[in-house]
Amino acid sequence: MRRKITVVGAGNVGGTLTQRLAERNYADLVLIDIVEGLPQGKALDLLQAGPVVGYDCNITGSNNYEDSANSDIVIVTSGVARKPGMSRDDLLYTNMEIIKTVTQNVVKHSPKCILIMVSNPLDAMAQMAHHVSGFPKNRVLGMAGVLDTARFRTFLAQELKVSVTDTQAFVLGGHGDTMVPLLDYTSVAGVPIKQLIPKERLAEIVERTQNGGAEIVKHLKTGSAFYAPSASVAQMVDAIVYDQKKILPCAAYLEGEFGIRGLFAGVPVKLGKNGIEQIMEIKLSPDEQKALQKSADAVKELVDLMSAKMK
Ligand code: NAI
Numbered sequence: 001m002r003r004k005i006t007v008v009g010a011g012n013v014g015g016t017l018t019q020r021l022a023e024r025n026y027a028d029l030v031l032i033d034i035v036e037g038l039p040q041g042k043a044l045d046l047l048q049a050g051p052v053v054g055y056d057c058n059i060t061g062s063n064n065y066e067d068s069a070n071s072d073i074v075i076v077t078s079g080v081a082r083k084p085g086m087s088r089d090d091l092l093y094t095n096m097e098i099i100k101t102v103t104q105n106v107v108k109h110s111p112k113c114i115l116i117m118v119s120n121p122l123d124a125m126a127q128m129a130h131h132v133s134g135f136p137k138n139r140v141l142g143m144a145g146v147l148d149t150a151r152f153r154t155f156l157a158q159e160l161k162v163s164v165t166d167t168q169a170f171v172l173g174g175h176g177d178t179m180v181p182l183l184d185y186t187s188v189a190g191v192p193i194k195q196l197i198p199k200e201r202l203a204e205i206v207e208r209t210q211n212g213g214a215e216i217v218k219h220l221k222t223g224s225a226f227y228a229p230s231a232s233v234a235q236m237v238d239a240i241v242y243d244q245k246k247i248l249p250c251a252a253y254l255e256g257e258f259g260i261r262g263l264f265a266g267v268p269v270k271l272g273k274n275g276i277e278q279i280m281e282i283k284l285s286p287d288e289q290k291a292l293q294k295s296a297d298a299v300k301e302l303v304d305l306m307s308a309k310m311k
């Protein structure tokens with residue numbers, strides 16, 4: 001039997017992600033949304049692309065979680081996206097209610113799935129999904145670091161006029177303005193970035209990366225990024241489906257790693273068929289450790305607000 005993957009939220013990220021996964025042809029796909037007709041229409045459209053593109057997986061659109069039953073992987077993109085002038089944190093209370101209901105439904109029908117969270121504010125929503133699902137920590141993770149790192153790598157490649165494929169980097173921490181691009185782990189074709197770009201210019205590129213999501217919102221005006229986000233989720237799904245043991249920056253539940261306890265934050269993890277198979281506790285400089293702690297503190301503030309609201 002082909003494996004089954006469900007995408008909750010048939011909006012920009014969910015729809016584009018379903019297209020990317022269909023083109024991989026390694027799983028039957030279910031697209032779920034609260035809006036009647038939206039997932040059905042997108043699923044049928046994607047299904048009809050199969051004969052042209054050359055995939056033959058089944059793609060179902062539904063408003064009913066029963067259709068998602070026994071999924072191996074569920075990706076949650078449902079919720080409200082940012083409009084100009086809004087931070088990801090402005091989405092907290094609306095999206096926490098959505099994520100609570102969605103997670104309950106997902107768990108009821110796919111109790112063994114690996115849950116990949118995308119909805120914002122990402123780390124807080126992953127915390128909510130972990131709490132509500134009761135899943136072990138290897139089966140709940142969040143996508144943000146792959147995207148933030150991709151943005152950083154794009155800007156570095158543009159600056160140096162080199163192929164993006166020659167750039168290596170890691171962006172850790174929460175998915176917000178306090179994210180932490182690790183300069184000591186950033187290189188181009190193996191050459192440390194600090195040898196290639198002057199400090200002041202590098203600081204500007206770091207700042208552009210930290211504001212990478214807002215830059216796109218400003219252009220689009222009616223929503224936020226979805227091509228790079230969906231590509232980033234697909235890379236994580238590949239790592240799980242093919243049991244690649246790939247090291248990727250993902251939001252993971254930390255229990256003392258990097259000095260952070262009881263909280264989701266972006267860290268390098270080994271991704272394989274069991275989800276998060278290891279948290280890679282790489283060595284950080286004192287400044288980077290401080291910045292990561294500051295970023296975790298920002299996540300903690302949101303988690304505390306959610307806890308207070310739930311009481
Ligand atoms: P969108 O507005 O295009 O799509 C969201 C979809 O969720 C809509 O179709 C809506 O009907 C659906 N939805 C709302 N409530 C629902 C519910 N209770 N059950 C099922 N579906 C429901 O938004 P977009 O651009 O796809 O973004 C989705 C989320 O992902 C946003 O929260 C956004 O901020 C976040 N995001 C996170 C990224 C990351 O790096 N972690 C990157 C890009 C987006």
Ligand code: 2OP
Nearest residue numbers: 082120212213224225
């Ligand atoms: C982004 O970074 C909105 O989180 C989303 O593009």
